[in-house]
Amino acid sequence: MRFRTLLAAGLLALGATAALAGASSSQLEAYQPDPTLRTAPRPDLESRVRRACTIVQARMQNTAESSLDRPCGCYARATLRALDPAELDAYRTTGYFNDSARAKALTAIDGCKLQRPV
Structure with a gap:
């Protein structure tokens, strides 16, 4: 379960659209977002996104x-600063970035000089 949560957070936090597109429907249906996301304070969300990035x-x-502490x-x-309330x-509801948030995440990847996921 922990691996699946970290994998999902890593792929989704970085906007890995291609990776999700390649996932089978049963894999996506099996994914359950962490319920603590709904009430997690913003610093905890930032920590989760940073850890997934790392x-x-x-x-x-x-x-x-x-070596990735600073760029992540x-x-x-x-990324979190760029997200609007919706x-x-x-993200809190699904555990992953929607399309508009994903675009902002990719901009942040470029700005922080990280590699874009393929």
Whole structure:
């Protein structure tokens, strides 16, 4: 369960549309967002997004997670700051960024000099 949550958070927080598009419908139907997202304070949301970024970017770049603390912190802050209330509410409800939030997340990836997911 923890792996599935981290994987989903990593893919979704980074706006990995292609990865989700390749997932089978049974995998997507099986995904259940963490219920604590609904009431989590903003710093906890930022921490989750930062952690997911760190995990995914470390794998993509084949580097240590610790080397990504600063750029993933930049990404998490920039992304959450850019979300409007409806996008933030959608994230809290579903556990992933909707299309408009995903576009903002990709802008933050570029601005924080991280690799875009494929």
